[in-house]
Amino acid sequence: MSAVQRARRIIWIRRSVQVVVLAAFLYLLTANRPADGAAPSAPVDLFFDLNPLVMISSWLATRTLAGISLLGLLTLVVTLVFGRVFCGWFCPLGTLHNAVGSLRNQFRRVVKRTEEFSRWQRAKFYVLVALLVMTALGAQWVGVLDPFSLLYRSVSLTVLPAGDIAVSAMSNGIYLADPHLGPWHLRDLTEPFYRWWQERVTSTELRVFSGTSAVFLIFAAALLLNLVRNHFWCRYLCPLGGMLGLVAARPLLRLTSDPAQCNSCHKCTLACPAAAQPEKPDEWLATECFGCWNCVGSCSNQGLDFKWIPPLKKTSAGTVDLGKRRVLTSAVGGVAALSMMRITPAANAKTFNPALIRPPGARAEPDFLQRCVKCGLCMQTCPSGGLQPTWAEAGLEGLWSPVLVPAIGWCEFECHACGQVCPTEAIAPLPLPEKKKVKIGLAVFDTTRCLPFAFGRECIVCEEHCPVPDKAITFEMRDATDREGNVSTIKFPRVDPERCTGCGICETKCVFKDLAAIRVVSANEDRHPDNQPILSGGYSYEDSGNEAGETPYGY
C-alpha cells in the first residue's frame, strides 16, 4: 500500500473518530440535563477531565491536586508521541471548525497565501502565557478561552435553549391546532418526538439563561473566523492548542518529506488546515500540525509521510521562535490584566454583592474563582434553571461563573447535582445530607410589598414552599385593619435566620413576579464569615427533622 493510499484510509478513520467524539461530547452534554435523581449518573465532565489545560491551570491556581483530575496527563502523553492529534482528531470544537471550513471550501477557492504559515500564529502561545500567569496569581480566566469550556457553555446556554424553543413552538403549535386528515393526526407524529426531546435531550421545563448574547456572539465569531482562515481559532487563538503545540515540539511521529519528489505544486499547503508548512522539507512545524494526514494524502508524488523518529533526533522539524521579549511581554500583560480585574472593592472583600449567591458547596470567592472554568456544567444540570452565568455580578474576573438568581429558579432541596458535575470542584461535591445544611444566603422580606404587611391580606406562599422540614419561615398572628375599620387576625411571616439556607424557592414562588416581596441576599452565606450579620449558635441542624446520612431516591 502506498503512503497516499494509507493516508487516505487514515483520513477516513480520523473523520469517523471526529464525528464519534463530537457526538459523545453532545451526548454527555444532554446527559447532564436535569436528572430524575439528585444528580446525573453519567460521567458528564469526562471531556474536562481529559483537558490538560484545565488540569494544569487548576493546579497552578490552587497549588494542590486535590479535586483535580489527572486524566489530562494521558492527553499529554499522547501528544508527546503523536503531536497535536488532540486538535485534529479529538477536539469537538476543532471538528466544528473542520465542518465550517469544509463548507467554506465548497464555495471559495483555497488560495496559497491564506494557507501558509503566518507569524501571527504565535499569538496563541502568548495568550497561553498570559492566561497561565494570571492563573498562577490566582485568577482562573482560562475557562473564557478554553475550547471545551467555550463549546460547552455556548451549546448548553444558547444553542440548546434556542433549539428547545423552536421544537417546543412547533410541537405545541401542531398539538394545539391539531391538523388532521380523517383519523390521521399530525400530532401523533410530533408528540412522541416532543416527548423524546424533552425527556432525553433538554428538559421538561424550559430553561433559558440571561446575558448569553455575548456567549453566543463569541461562539459564532469563532466559527465564522473560518471564513478568514481555515481553523482560525485553532491556529491563532486557542490556548489549549498552544499548550499542546509546545508539548508536541518534538513528537515521535513526524512528517518527513522526500525533496526529490517535490515539484512545488503546493497541494499539501492547500490541504493543511493548520498552516504547518508541510511543503518545506525540514521546516515542518510540529507545534502547528494537527496530525490530520491531509498533506500525505494530497501529494501526487508520494513525497510525504509520517514516520517514527527517535525522540532526541533534532532533524526534520522547523521551530517557531517565540522570542524571549514577546513571552515576557505576554507575562506582563497577564499581570496587568489580573491587576485591572482586581481593582474593585468587591474583588478585595471590601463589599459583598447581595446578588452574588453562589451554588451550595461553592468555595469562598477567591478560592472559587481559582477553580471555576466557566464551563456551564452546573447551569446545564440545575433542575430549576436558577443557576445563571454572571455578567457583572462577580466582576470581569468571575465572568460567566454560576450565580443563583432566585427570581428565575431556586436551589432544590433534594438536589446536589451542581457540585457533583463540577469538573474542578469549584463547587464541592457534597453528599446530599451535607448539601442540605449549607447556607448560601438569607431570605429577607420587603414589607412594602409582602401582602400581609403592605395590604393586610393573607398569603403564606413562602412558608408553604420553604423546604426546611421545621420551616425557616414561621408566622406571627397579628391584626390587620381594612379601610372600613374591620379587624381580622392574619398570619404575618417571619424568617428564622438560623434555619434559612437561602435556597430562594420563596422568592421564585412569591406572588409578585416583577420583584418578589421576599428576596434572597448573599448575607449569612457559610463561605464568607465576614458576610454573616446574624450571630448564630445553639441551633443544631439534626434537631430540625432533617435526616443526616440518609440516602433518598430509593425509588
Next chain:
Amino acid sequence: MSDSTRRDFLKTSALVGGGLLTADFAALARAALAADPVPTMSIARWDEAELAAANLTAAAVGLTEAAIASLGGMDRFVNKGETVWIKPNIGWNRRPELAANTNPDVVGALVRMCLAAGAKTVKVGDHPCHPARQAYRNSGIAKVVEATGGRMIYLDEKRYKDMPLGGEFLKEWPVYLEVAEADLVINVPILKHHGLTGCSVAMKNYMGVIGGNRSAWHQNMEACLADITRFMKPRITVLDAVRVLTDHGPQGGDPDDVEVRGIVAAGTDIVAIDAFGATLLGHRPEDIGHIAGAAKRGLGTLDFASLKPVEKILS
C-alpha cells in the same frame, strides 16, 4: 350492573305503584332514596391493631381496591375506550415515606383498575411545585405507573388554556388542556396538614391542573377552590390516608410529622370526602374555610355520614 338496574327498576315500579295507591308522595321519595343501592361513598380501613406490622405497599393496594369495589367497581366510572387522567398530588420532590405526595401504590392500583375496566389510555400527571422530573421519580409514582401500564405526563407550560370557569370569583383561568379533554379525571389526593387552609384534601389537589400565577389563589382560597371544583365536575374522588402528614404541610419533610393511618376512602361527593379527611386530622369540617364554603355553595355535603359510607375493614 344490568341485573341490579333491572332489580332497581322493579323495586321502584313497585314503590311507585304503592305510592300512587296511597298517594303519599313524601314517603315515596324517602323510600326511593332508601332503596338506592348505588353507594356514593366508601371507606376502607386497615385493622388498627395490625397497622404497625402491615406491609404498607400491599395494604395501600388492598385498601384502594376495596374502596373502589365498595363503590360499585371501576366499571361504574370508566367506559371502554376512554381516556382517564389520574390526578394524584405529586407537588413535591419528596419520598413516599414523608407523606407529601399521594401514595404511589394507591395510584398504581387505580391505573390497573382503569385499564381493567377498558380504559384506552390512563395518564397520570400533576403540576408540581418542585421540578417535575425529580418529583415524579422521588415520589415513587413514576415507577409504579410505568410498571402498571399507565403513562406519566409532564405538563407543558404552553398547554394551559384560558378556560371559562364562570365562577363567582374567577371568570377565567388557565387549565391544563389534556386534563380538561380527558373523559374522566380521578382526583387522588393525599391527606395533609396545610399552613393556610388547615388541611389539604381533594379540592386543594385541583391546584395541580391549573397554570397561571397559582400563588395568588391563597388570597381567596375558598372562592377559587369552589370555582375550580365546580368547573371540574368531579365524578370520583379517592382519598389516600394510608400515610398522613399531620404538620408542616403541605410539603412536610420530617418523618415525625407522618402518621400511618391505613385508610383509603372513595366517593362521588368531593366535599364529603374533604369533610371526612378533615375529621381524620381532628378538625370539624365546618371549621375548614374552603370545605365549609364549598358545602355552602351546594357542591356537596359536610355530613359525610349521611351518605352512609360503605365501610370495610381489612387486615
